[in-house]
Amino acid sequence: MGLRKFVDKIKPTFSEGGKLGFLHSTFEGFETFLYVPNTVTKRGAHVRDCNDIKRVMIVVVLALVPAMLFGMYNVGYQAGIEGILPAFWFGFLEALPNIIVSYVTGLTIEFAFAQKRKHEINEGFLVTGLLIPLVMPIGVPCWIVALSTAFAVIIGKEVFGGTGMNVFNPALLARAFAFFAYTPQMSGEAVWYADGTTGATALEQLATTNQMQWSAWDAFWGFIPGSLGETSTVAILLGAALLLFTGVASWRIMLSVFLGGLAFGYLFDAVGMTEYPAYYHLLVGGFAFGAVFMATDPVTSAQTNCGKWIYGFMVGAFAVLIRVVNPAYPEGMMLSILFMNALAPLIDYFVVERNIARRKKLIKNVK
């Protein structure tokens, strides 16, 4: 426990009134990173548990690892590189700058705000910082990643009061910013995936020609072009299993997102607006990734159990609706989750109100 002793020894220096007291938040961030703190969360807590938010976030990061590793391999595979390791190494080198840029930019801003506002370092960025490069297309310039991250952290999170207070999912906000601000660089021709050449992704092909050149199995295993983390449904389901096993994410939301997507997929199939099987929607694009990692964000999703069903179902339904009805935005998942983020408090409000009304009626009947 040499490290513990060392941390305890230098603690007074960084405490209030100490020589380096202005670095209090930074010190605390590192201390709780090394050791589970023996204090309880004062506000913004969502889960009553012996783990602090940092450990919860680490579980989510671990759950993201399969999708990230497969994504890196897939980048090399799409570029036509033979062999598993060379392909992985190629993708790793492509993805690494984005991951570093996202973490450095985001954490710099987080630390600066924590120091200025004298609150704790927000742990949420451990996850957000990894999510951002995972939802960006490969080949997007680093400065776009940096700018989007800065936008998401400042406008999406800090102005609302930091982690736990944000209305929108920060990682999706970063992607939405990049998508709307730098549309040509983010989609279509500019994003390369094979041999440095460009082409339409599975989603774009489905939107324009009603079919894709890959089979459903390819899409399920993840051998299709797309953003780094979103291609392989299998790897995402592995992460989902970990999240559900540890109880970090809500199974209600995950299940209902898939149900909503399927329901609307079959609906559009039945009325003849799409000519491909409804389950394609769940396999291509960011649907599975969004359902497992984005929609289940405990801060921005609905909080009540009944609300979670409604919220999840509408996320899935809207995603498919946007994909099919509006060809200008082939990826509806991002917009649908952001939209439902805004509506989540409203859903909760009505669920709670209805519950109150129901119980009032119960009392009346008993009398």
Add this chain to the structure above:
Amino acid sequence: MKLSKNFTNPLAANNPVIVQILGICSSLAVTVKLEPALVMGLSVTFVTAFSNLVMSLLRNGVPSRIRIIVQLVVIATLVIVVDQFLRAYMYDVSKQLSVYVGLIITNCIVMGRVEAFALGNKPWDSFVDGLANGFGYAFILVLIAFFRELFGSGELFGFEILGDWYTPNSLMLFPPMALIIIGCIIWVHRSINKDLQEK
């Protein structure tokens, strides 16, 4: 209230856009480029100043039951004067502003100042108040348009400022970004004027 205070107050401490949150709609719509924003700001200044002046002159002769109708007639007349003037002398800008010139009549700042100030004050004071509120509005419009045109198209007043190396941020051309810029201006403004912060 002293005349100088009367003039400077709406420019910063009681700015119609960033403190009273009025006239947001047009400040989102016309601020893609600096030129229309500036013209719009000056048009609104003209309307607020003279509607304040006219209503202040009429304030003792108008029964309060029908004052809103009288105000509307005065404001609508002034707006039409502005609209015709822009069509005659600045046709391109008038085309860019399209319906928003006509919609000055619905701008809350104009009627708000007439109701809140002109009906209870002398003509000269009212005129200065209208002028200052118009300038306060125009200043915010120009500030928003400055950021939107500079980062959205790399230009200022149509002249290229940022060179080829700059990739235009097309989100700046969408109205949501104008709202975010207003938010940021309010953020800066309130961190300077701490008495405006809500508890």
